[in-house]
Amino acid sequence: MSDKLFNRILIGLLILGIISIITLLIITIVLYNQTSMITFIEKEIW
């Protein structure tokens, strides 16, 4: 694999990864504003 290709793949993966995290966080915030307090506490991991 050439350095150029490797760099492109790596940058592409980084961008995709960051987009996936931001999307998940946005979904989480939207859901948080709709969820009940009790559900949020019930599903807490201990």
Added chain:
Amino acid sequence: MNKGKLIKQILAIVGVVTFFVITNVFIYFVFTNRCVNDFSNQMQAKSVEVDEYLPFAKETKIVKKDAPEKLSGDLPKMDGAAALVPIFNSFAYSLYPEEAVKYENGDFTSDSALQYHNTRGAYKGIVDGDLDIIFCARPNDEQVQYGLDKGVELELTPIGREAFVFLVNKNNPVDNLSMQQLKDIFTGKITNWKDVGGSFRPINVVQRNKGSGSQTSLEKLLGGEKVASNFFGPLGGSIGFSFRFYVEELTKHGHIKMLSLEGVYPDREHVQDNSYPIVSNFFAVTRKGETNPNVQKVLDFALSPTGQEIVNETGYVSLT
């Protein structure tokens, strides 16, 4: 092509992918999954679905008691908090003729004598003159001020009592808090469960919408001090609040528990004998100087032995 270099490049790619997958899985299980509303049977049983409490439906969960006579003439429009729907819908059954309650396509029609807009909508509605009697917890300062700005003074008639309870996950080792510890937690002076006898874990203070009945009760309890959120709280163990009736069934079958305060557990018995530290009234709220005689008749019924039986049999605690 250098084979060693190729392996390093592949490892770097696999490493990046693995990092993002692990990060996303962590976010999903620690945060996202907890925000998805639970539609389990226990949750469904306790969340107030208005169409399950319609006063004149064939299948309804309300307590049915007959009043000495049905009201006629100008029927007051009733509304109130979600948690009190079972009570005021039961009052409507006792006092109103069936044709006065109109429910179509999942909502009450605008000319129905029974309405449902929850606490915030109910307080706005009674001040604006759209409603005549609402059943709620005490109003917050903004709701009182909204009335005063419009020249409306609200009159609060206690019709029952309930414990204001604090909730944590069932696996949280803490079972009891003192009143001072409770206030310190919500005002940010205590930020870790280890400081109140629990495990080393940040405390996550969960709040409700401003203007909701339980949020107002919390603000009153703190006596003007602001609720402080802990930055690391979302990674820790949560504490929330509600009224006993609303969560009692869930504490038996779900994954939450109510905390004792000063060593007293908030069961029905301890609300009745006033030994639980935070027992508050809930009210029938009317406009001061109300001229519709039927409003007083609704209040009289709510305070009558039959009205108080409805309060008790619904699961709340009557005044006497």
